[in-house]
Amino acid sequence: xxxxxxxxxxxxxxxxxxxxxxxxxxxxxxxxxxxxxxxxxxxxxxxxxxxxxxxxxxxxxxxxxxxxxxxxxxxxxxxxxxxxxxxxxxxxxxxxxxxxxxxxxxxxxxxxxxxxxxxxxxxxxxxxxxxxxxxxxxxxxxxxxxxxxxxxxxxxxxxxxxxxxxxxxxxxxxxxxxxxxxxxxxxxxxxxxxxxxxxxxxxxxxxxxxxxxxxxxxxxxxxxxxxxxxxxxxxxxxxxxxxxxxxxxxxxxxxxxxxxxxxxxxxxxxxxxxxxxxxxxxxxxxxxxxxxxxxxxxxxxxxxxxxxxxxxxxxxxxxxxxxxxxxxxxxxxxxxxxxxxxxxxxxxxxxxxxxxxxxxxxxxxxxxxxxxxxxxxxxxxxxxxxxxxxxxxxxxxxxxxxxxxxxxxxxxxxxxxx
Ligand SMILES: *[C@@H]1O[C@H](CO)[C@@H](O)[C@H](O)[C@H]1NC(C)=O
Numbered sequence: 230x231x232x233x234x235x236x237x238x239x240x241x242x243x244x245x246x247x248x249x250x251x252x253x254x255x256x257x258x259x260x261x262x263x264x265x266x267x268x269x270x271x272x273x274x275x276x277x278x279x280x281x282x283x284x285x286x287x288x289x290x291x292x293x294x295x296x297x298x299x300x301x302x303x304x305x306x307x308x309x310x311x312x313x314x315x316x317x318x319x320x321x322x323x324x325x326x327x328x329x330x331x332x333x334x335x336x337x338x339x340x341x342x343x344x345x346x347x348x349x350x351x352x353x354x355x356x357x358x359x360x361x362x363x364x365x366x367x368x369x370x371x372x373x374x375x376x377x378x379x380x381x382x383x384x385x386x387x388x389x390x391x392x393x394x395x396x397x398x399x400x401x402x403x404x405x406x407x408x409x410x411x412x413x414x415x416x417x418x419x420x421x422x423x424x425x426x427x428x429x430x431x432x433x434x435x436x437x438x439x440x441x442x443x444x445x446x447x448x449x450x451x452x453x454x455x456x457x458x459x460x461x462x463x464x465x466x467x468x469x470x471x472x473x474x475x476x477x478x479x480x481x482x483x484x485x486x487x488x489x490x491x492x493x494x495x496x497x498x499x500x501x502x503x504x505x506x507x508x509x510x511x512x513x514x515x516x517x518x519x520x521x522x523x524x525x526x527x528x529x530x531x532x533x534x535x536x537x538x539x540x541x542x543x544x545x546x547x548x549x550x551x552x553x554x555x556x557x558x559x560x561x562x563x564x565x566x567x568x569x570x571x572x573x574x575x576x577x578x579x580x581x582x583x584x585x586x587x588x589x590x591x592x593x594x595x596x597x598x599x600x601x602x603x604x605x606x607x608x609x610x611x612x613x614x615x616x617x618x619x620x621x622x623x624x625x626x627x628x629x630x631x632x633x634x635x636x637x638x639x640x641x642x643x644x645x646x647x
Contacts, residue, residue, distance in 0.1 A: 251282035251291060254326060255298045259289065261323035262301075266341070268316050273303065297329035299354075305337030305362070319343020320360075325351055332357035336383075342366060345384075350375045359383040361407070366390065369413075374399030383407040385431070390414065393432070398423045409455065410434040417461075422447025433457035433479060441466055441480075451475050457502065458482035465489070465503070470496040481505050481526060489527070491515050502526040504550065512536065512551070516543045523547040530554055536561055536580075552576050 259282050263274045276287040282298060283291035290300035301324075305316070317340040324333070325348035333349075335341065336359055344367030345360065355376050365387040373382075374396025382400070385407040392415030393408070404426050413435040422444030424430075430448065433455040440463025441456065451472050461483040469475065470492025478493070481502040488510035493501065495515050504526040511534035512527060520543035528550040535558030536551065546565040550573050557579040560566060574580050 250280060250284070250296070251298060252296065253280075256280065256282045258323045258326035259286070259298065262321045265321035265323075265343075266316055266318040292329060292331070295329050298327045299329055300332045300334075301327075301330065302332065302334040303336075303338070304334060305339070316340045317342070320346055320365075322346035322348050325349060328352065329354055331355060332359075334359040335363065336360065337362040339364060344368070345370060345389075347371075349373075352376070353378065355379055357381040360387065362386040364388060368392075369394055369397070369408075371396060373397055376400065377402065379403055381405045384411065385409040387411050392416070393418055393437075395420065400424060402426055404450075405429045407431045408435065412436060414438065416440075417442055417456075419444060421445055424448055426450060428474075429453040431455040433459070435459050437461060440464070443468055445469065446471055449473065453477045455479045456483065460484055462486065465493070465508075467492055469493060470498075473497070476500065478502070489513055489532075494520070498522075500524045503530065504528040506530055508532060510534075512540075512556075514539050516540045518542055518544055521545045522549075526550045527554065528552045532556060535559070540565060549573050551580075556580050 259277065263277055266274075268274065273287055276285055277289075279285075282289055283296070288301060288303040289298060290302070291297060292299040316338045319342055320335065324330070325346060328351075330352050331354050333355065334357060339362075341363040342365060345365060347370045349355070349358070350370045350372045353376060356378050357380060358376075359381060361383045362385070365384070367389065368391030369384065369389060371394045373379075373394055377400070379400050380402055382397075382403060383405065386409065389408070389411040390413065393413060395418045397406075398418050398420040401423065403424055406424075406427060406429065409431050410433070413432070414437065416439030417432070417437060419442050421442045425448070427448050428450050430451060431453065434457065437456070437459040438461065441461060443466050445451075445466060446468030449472055452474050454469075454475065454477065457479040458481070461480070462485065464487035465480060465485055467490040469478065470490060475496065475498055477500040478498050479500070479502040481504040483506050485503070485506040485508060487508065489503065489508055489512060491513040494513055495517075499521055500523050502524060505528070508527070508530040510532065512532060514537035516537060516539040520540075522543065522545065525546055525548065530553075532551070532554040534556065536556060538561060540546070541561045541563045543565045546569075549566075549569055552572060552574060553576040556577040559581050560574055
């Protein structure tokens with residue numbers, strides 16, 4: 230059929246501009262696919278009429294040479310909202326009869342449930358699978374690794390369970406893996422390092438356990454790593470800092486232990502989120518002129534010691550959060566810190582705020598009682614702020630060292646530690 234199509238196309242293309250019509254078997258498969266997606270209201274499938282599924286069928290594209298259906302692209306977010314929301318049903322296994330499919334994009338259809346047909350792994354021409362934002366359940370097909378041409382696998386924002394199949398690491402051309410926000414459990418496959426082309430590895434918000442395989446050091450094109458909000462344990466591999474183009478690392482909200490690898494703070498990573506783990510030790514004193522961070526989140530760990538002096542020399546820290554640790558000492562001054570909010574430093578054992586911070590961030594009367602619990606405060610307090618009329622009496626859970634300004638408006642002779 231395909232050969233016939235091709236010849237017909239060649240013969241007719243020049244004189245008539247006729248294109249090859251869709252093979253009846255492809256048309257039947259599409260109609261079965263459609264039948265498994267009942268729509269209560271306005272239907273996106275209204276255009277799916279007539280014999281030629283390659284002509285004007287919404288979201289269907291055919292390959293010019295083979296005349297076969299090559300792409301299905303049905304994005305709920307580009308349709309009237311009633312249409313996407315009113316769709317129910319599931320992806321029919323009949324889709325696997327479209328053996329020349331190169332891309333399947335069925336995204337943002339809230340009502341689309343069911344499982345990913347296991348036979349999808351026989352569609353060896355697939356380059357893109359994007360089923361983001363549906364209500365798909367079940368597991369990732371165990372032999373997904375057969376899809377050697379696959380470049381994009383996006384199953385994010387569904388209810389997929391089971392584990393990440395070991396075979397997935399055979400996808401040697403995969404660049405973009407997004408499994409975020411599902412119910413995937415089990416460990417990250419040991420052989421992760423086989424995926425040489427992956428640049429985005431996003432598995433955040435699942436139930437993944439085990440540790441981060443050291444073979445991740447082999448995924449050397451990795452740019453964006455999201456392992457956040459899982460149950461991942463063990464240490465953060467130092468090897469991550471060997472990945473030259475890695476820019477974003479989010480391991481927040483796991484069960485990671487051990488120290489912060491020094492190398493990570495010296496690499497090209499600009500977004501680093503390690504919050505909500507059990508990390509210990511000091512924040513490595515390795516910042517310098519080339520340190521450029523949009524986000525540096527160390528909050529909710531067991532970090533000790535003081536803030537590293539070298540942080541002062543960082544060229545940029547857009548957002549810093551070291552709150553909820555056991556840090557002590559003073560907060561360095563200088564440009565990397567001036568713009569930071571006080572909440573960045575709260576709930577430590579004895580981090581102190583300097584005069585300049587008070588002056589910058591006051592009015593003190595709104596700020597003292599609510600935002601400084603469990604921190605010590607030292608340095609002179611600017612008079613005008615404390616003297617503000619109506620300064621209410623709060624039980625201040627803070628320690629003030631240094632002179633307390635005297636002024637007529639300041640009705641307290643001493644500040645007590647409560
Ligand atoms: C860091 O990750 C934690 C846990 O996922 C999250 O709550 C927090 O908002 C993230 N921080 C930033 C700055 O995005």
